[in-house]
Amino acid sequence: MTGIVALYIFMLAAFTGYEVISRVPVILHTPLMSGSNFVHGIVLVGAMVALGAATTTLERVIGFIGVVLAAGNAVGGYVVTERMLEMFKSSGARQPGARKPGMVQSESGGH
Amino acid sequence: MPGFNAHLLIQASYLVTAALFILGLKRMSSPVTARSGILWAGAGMLVATLITFLTPGIDPSNYWLIIAAVAVGGVLAWWSGKRVAMTDMPQMIALYNGMGGGAAAAIAAVELYKIAMPAPGTAAHHGLATTTLAVVGGIIGAVSFSGSAIAFGKLQGLITRSIRFPGQQFLNILILVGALVLGALVALQFNASPELVTALFVLALVLGLTMTLPIGGADMPVVISLYNALTGLAVAFEGFVLNNAAMIIAGTVVGSAGTLLTQLMAKAMNRGLSNVLFSGFGETGGASTTTVTGAMKEIDASDVGVMMAFAQKVIVVPGYGMAVAQAQHKIWELAQLLLDRGVTVRFAIHPVAGRMPGHMNVLLAEAGVPYDLIADLDEINAEFETADVALIIGANDVVNPVARTDKSSPIYGMPILNADKAKNVIVIKRGKGTGFSGIENGLFYLDNTRMLYGDAQKAAAELIQAVKAAG
Numbered sequence: 001m002t003g004i005v006a007l008y009i010f011m012l013a014a015f016t017g018y019e020v021i022s023r024v025p026v027i028l029h030t031p032l033m034s035g036s037n038f039v040h041g042i043v044l045v046g047a048m049v050a051l052g053a054a055t056t057t058l059e060r061v062i063g064f065i066g067v068v069l070a071a072g073n074a075v076g077g078y079v080v081t082e083r084m085l086e087m088f089k090s091s092g093a094r095q096p097g098a099r100k101p102g103m104v105q106s107e108s109g110g111h
Numbered sequence: 112m113p114g115f116n117a118h119l120l121i122q123a124s125y126l127v128t129a130a131l132f133i134l135g136l137k138r139m140s141s142p143v144t145a146r147s148g149i150l151w152a153g154a155g156m157l158v159a160t161l162i163t164f165l166t167p168g169i170d171p172s173n174y175w176l177i178i179a180a181v182a183v184g185g186v187l188a189w190w191s192g193k194r195v196a197m198t199d200m201p202q203m204i205a206l207y208n209g210m211g212g213g214a215a216a217a218i219a220a221v222e223l224y225k226i227a228m229p230a231p232g233t234a235a236h237h238g239l240a241t242t243t244l245a246v247v248g249g250i251i252g253a254v255s256f257s258g259s260a261i262a263f264g265k266l267q268g269l270i271t272r273s274i275r276f277p278g279q280q281f282l283n284i285l286i287l288v289g290a291l292v293l294g295a296l297v298a299l300q301f302n303a304s305p306e307l308v309t310a311l312f313v314l315a316l317v318l319g320l321t322m323t324l325p326i327g328g329a330d331m332p333v334v335i336s337l338y339n340a341l342t343g344l345a346v347a348f349e350g351f352v353l354n355n356a357a358m359i360i361a362g363t364v365v366g367s368a369g370t371l372l373t374q375l376m377a378k379a380m381n382r383g384l385s386n387v388l389f390s391g392f393g394e395t396g397g398a399s400t401t402t403v404t405g406a407m408k409e410i411d412a413s414d415v416g417v418m419m420a421f422a423q424k425v426i427v428v429p430g431y432g433m434a435v436a437q438a439q440h441k442i443w444e445l446a447q448l449l450l451d452r453g454v455t456v457r458f459a460i461h462p463v464a465g466r467m468p469g470h471m472n473v474l475l476a477e478a479g480v481p482y483d484l485i486a487d488l489d490e491i492n493a494e495f496e497t498a499d500v501a502l503i504i505g506a507n508d509v510v511n512p513v514a515r516t517d518k519s520s521p522i523y524g525m526p527i528l529n530a531d532k533a534k535n536v537i538v539i540k541r542g543k544g545t546g547f548s549g550i551e552n553g554l555f556y557l558d559n560t561r562m563l564y565g566d567a568q569k570a571a572a573e574l575i576q577a578v579k580a581a582g
Contacts, residue, residue, distance in 0.1 A: 017367035024140040029469030042361040043214045043346045045163040050221040052169030066217025071184030073211035079192030085146045091481035
């Protein structure tokens with residue numbers, strides 16, 4: 001890939017990130033930060049390539065540390081994000097009869 | 112040409128991964144689809160990781176090293192991620208984020224040492240753009256690594272003091288300039304000796320430490336978010352170096368999304384980003400000159416129980432103090448009792464309730480509170496005037512009306528929840544001390560405010576009994 005194409009990718013990805021996130025409600029900010037933290041765990045593939053191409057002991061040691069850290073980023077980020085998001089439930093999940101009209105959707109609430 | 116096919120297969124898989132990441136993040140924008148969002152992104156990660164083993168040029172003798180390293184990092188993170196308490200989530204995110212930054216720095220280090228010590232027979236053929244990006248990504252990654260480690264230490268309570276001294280910012284700038292000069296030398300390959308590369312990374316790691324140490328606990332969420340964005344950027348830069356489109360796209364998306372998130376958080380906290388980084392608020396306490404007049408008036412749990420049982424509308428304002436006392440389950444039990452009596456109950460969440468925007472929602476979700484009973488600041492503020500009771504539990508600065516009136520207060524201008532507009536304000540509070548930022552709270556002295564002293568969990572249990580007794 002040439003430098004200018006890489007710049008195009010960079011620009012488009014930057015706008016995409018901004019647009020995707022700008023519509024996220026505040027209640028999801030913590031899981032979202034955690035989720036985006038997971039996404040940059042993709043550094044794992046780069047660390048794997050770096051370690052794979054290592055030829056000296058020094059490169060192998062640094063590469064090994066890099067892969068350990070990157071795997072921690074990816075796996076840890078996934079586990080905590082999934083744990084948080086799993087807990088979000090609507091009142092529909094609450095026992096029937098206890099639900100009150102007028103508070104069904106937060107969107108219909110206080111605007 | 113099998114090499115070509117493997118290359119094409121890898122590129123196609125990375126494309127799928129990038130699409131899954133973006134779709135996954137998109138699905139996380141609604142609580143209904145959020146869970147599936149992380150599953151999609153996870154699938155993308157799995158595809159990319161597996162396909163990378165096919166990369167041409169991986170030395171077969173390194174395969175076992177890669178597998179061992181993935182296993183070590185993955186198992187440790189899995190184990191820690193499964194057992195971390197929801198209250199400790201912010202520092203755990205900081206830790207995993209720092210690991211990503213460290214990994215980006217490690218990639219940069221491997222590449223730069225290759226230039227500094229070319230293996231026999233291979234000439235260094237890196238262009239200036241490549242070495243520059245490797246250096247910049249390496250510095251950012253290293254700063255994010257050590258900075259996130261400090262953030263983790265502070266939120267975990269391992270580092271309790273904020274180290275500040277005169278000329279500290281001058282020193283930070285000096286270290287930054289030093290790192291940039293070394294980086295320029297390495298990038299230009301005037302003198303890319305291994306020692307120079309080592310010095311560059313040491314300096315970058317030190318910069319992360321000295322930048323983060325003076326920042327107080329209250330500002331940490333903004334800092335963690337900033338380091339999250341920085342790690343994304345570092346990953347994107349190393350993606351350029353390795354010619355890896357998946358890393359460029361994912362890293363850049365996180366870089367821009369994280370920057371936006373950081374701005375939102377800083378705004379919600381009424382803190383400019385430069386203020387967070389270059390001043391020491393968060394632990395120093397209020398510099399407010401205004402003294403709040405009046406007396407705090409105490410009330411019994413049984414009276415509060417009656418008040419809420421016969422109310423039309425109760426708004427609960429939870430703060431981090433509630434989570435520390437592990438009272439969220441009791442509070443939800445109380446809310447359910449009220450709901451069953453026909454009382455309208457809503458939970459009002461300030462953007463910085465908890466230790467990170469959205470953290471309180473996670474803690475309430477853990478207790479079983481449905482997300483549609485939870486309202487954020489813009490949504491709920493107009494409703495306080497019609498509420499019979501505002502129940503403040505473990506929150507302080509986010510309901511302090513001083514933020515509206517007292518220009519000398521450090522929290523002046525911060526958007527607050529208008530709990531003082533409710534007909535009755537009940538504050539559950541451990542003692543008479545000031546909040547996280549050490550600022551006196553004017554709300555506690557208002558005529559319509561009553562204080563219910565005690566441990567949040569115990570007080571909530573008493574309120575449950577009181578509401579039941581109200582018949």
